[in-house]
Amino acid sequence: MGDTRFIDAAERRARLGVRHRLAGSARATSAAEVGGALVALHGTDPASVFLAVAARLTEGVGPVGAVERALYEDGALVRMHGMRHTVFVVPSSLAAAVQASTTRPAAVRERATLLRHLAVGSSFDEAWLAETERLVLAELAVRGEATGAELGEAVPRLRSTYVYGPGTRQEGVQSVASRVLRVLGMEGRIVRGRPQGTWTSSRFRWALAEAHPERDPAGARAELLGQWLGACGPATEADLTWWTGWKVTDVRTALAAVGAVPVTVDGGTGFVLPDDPGPVPEPEPWAALLPALDPTAMGWQGRDWYLDGDHRAALYDRSGNVGPTVWWNGRIVGGWAQRPDGSVAHRLLADAGAEAERAIGAEAARLAEWLGEVRVTPRFRTPLEKELSSGGQ
Structure with missing residues (x-):
C-alpha cells in the first residue's frame, strides 16, 4: 500500500x-438537498431529522416546513427501516436500493421472529397473521391513512396480545399491533x-406504500455504498460494515x-x-450544533479523527448513541442541550x-430562535445533555 495516497485527518x-x-458556504437550500448529501438521516428520534436539516440550511429557509414538504x-x-435495522429518512430515489440491499433481508428475519414468538406465546399462526395483514391493508386502502390506535379500533385482531419469552426472565405480554405494523413497514407495504x-411526535399515521421496483440485491448494495462513499469517503472496511x-x-x-x-488513513x-x-x-472556519443521532457524528465506526476519546463517555450513552454535539472545523469540541425555558446551553x-x-x-x-416555543428532549439521553438540560454549566 506504499503507493496509495494518504488522506490525513485534516x-x-x-x-x-x-x-x-x-x-x-456549503449550506443547502432544501431538506432534499441535505438528505441527498448525507444519504441517510437517522429517524429513530423524529426531532433529530428536523434538527439535522436545520443545522445545514441557509438562513431564511424554515426547517420544519422544508422537511415536511419533502416527506x-x-x-x-x-x-423507512434501513441499515442496522434502524429507521432512517432517505432520498426517495434511494429507497428501492435501501429496500433491496438492506431492509428486505431484515424483514424476512423480522417476520420469521414474529411467527416464532406467536407460535410459542399464543395460538396465532401464519394464516392468522396473513388475514390480519390483509384486513389492515384493506382498511388503509379505504381510509387513506390511520394511526396505529385507529387501525386497532377498525381491526380488532390488532388488539390481540401474546406472551413474549414465556418461562424466561424476559417474559411479558406484548401487543400484536406494533409488531404487525413493523413487519408491513419493513416489507415496504405500508409507510x-x-x-x-x-x-x-413519534406517533405516526400509516398509509399504503408505493411498491418499490424489484432490484438485484448486489446491484442495490453497490448503488448504496457508492452514494455513501461519495458523502463519507474515505471509509475503512470496518466503517462500511x-x-x-x-x-x-x-x-x-x-x-x-x-x-x-484504496487510500491510506490514520489507522489503516x-x-x-x-x-x-x-x-x-x-473551507472557511465553521461551527455547528448537531442533534442526537446526527449522521455526521454517527457516520463512521472509527471516530478518532473527529472525536477525542476522552470525551466519548460524556457525549454517548452506553449503547453507543451520540447525544447533541458542538462542532468546530470538523471536530467535536463539546455538547449542548435545550433547557426548560427554551434556551440552548452548551459546554x-x-x-x-x-x-x-x-x-x-x-x-x-440561531438554534434557540428557530426552536421558539418547541421543547426537544433526545430519545436517548447522554450524561452531558442531562447535566446541561437541568441547569449545569
Whole structure:
C-alpha cells in the first residue's frame, strides 16, 4: 500500500465540512438537498431529522416546513427501516436500493421472529397473521391513512396480545399491533406518514406504500455504498460494515463493483470512489450544533479523527448513541442541550479559542430562535445533555 495516497485527518475534516453541508458556504437550500448529501438521516428520534436539516440550511429557509414538504408533500424523502435495522429518512430515489440491499433481508428475519414468538406465546399462526395483514391493508386502502390506535379500533385482531419469552426472565405480554405494523413497514407495504401531533411526535399515521421496483440485491448494495462513499469517503472496511450492517463479503463485493480505490488513513486502509478528487481545499472556519443521532457524528465506526476519546463517555450513552454535539472545523469540541425555558446551553470540552466560542455562541442563538416555543428532549439521553438540560454549566 506504499503507493496509495494518504488522506490525513485534516483533509477528512475538510471533506466533512463541505460534503455534509456544515461549512457556511456549503449550506443547502432544501431538506432534499441535505438528505441527498448525507444519504441517510437517522429517524429513530423524529426531532433529530428536523434538527439535522436545520443545522445545514441557509438562513431564511424554515426547517420544519422544508422537511415536511419533502416527506409528506413532494415525496423527495421517505422514512423507512434501513441499515442496522434502524429507521432512517432517505432520498426517495434511494429507497428501492435501501429496500433491496438492506431492509428486505431484515424483514424476512423480522417476520420469521414474529411467527416464532406467536407460535410459542399464543395460538396465532401464519394464516392468522396473513388475514390480519390483509384486513389492515384493506382498511388503509379505504381510509387513506390511520394511526396505529385507529387501525386497532377498525381491526380488532390488532388488539390481540401474546406472551413474549414465556418461562424466561424476559417474559411479558406484548401487543400484536406494533409488531404487525413493523413487519408491513419493513416489507415496504405500508409507510409512515405525518405524525399525530407536532413534528417532534413519534406517533405516526400509516398509509399504503408505493411498491418499490424489484432490484438485484448486489446491484442495490453497490448503488448504496457508492452514494455513501461519495458523502463519507474515505471509509475503512470496518466503517462500511458497521454502517451498512452487511456481511464483510457483501461490503467487499460492493467495493469492487464501484471500483473503489484504496487510500491510506490514520489507522489503516480506507476507500474512496474512483472519480473522487484529490486534496480538498479547507473551507472557511465553521461551527455547528448537531442533534442526537446526527449522521455526521454517527457516520463512521472509527471516530478518532473527529472525536477525542476522552470525551466519548460524556457525549454517548452506553449503547453507543451520540447525544447533541458542538462542532468546530470538523471536530467535536463539546455538547449542548435545550433547557426548560427554551434556551440552548452548551459546554466546550476542549479549548477551541475565542473565534470558535463566538461562532458557537451564534449557532446556539440561531438554534434557540428557530426552536421558539418547541421543547426537544433526545430519545436517548447522554450524561452531558442531562447535566446541561437541568441547569449545569
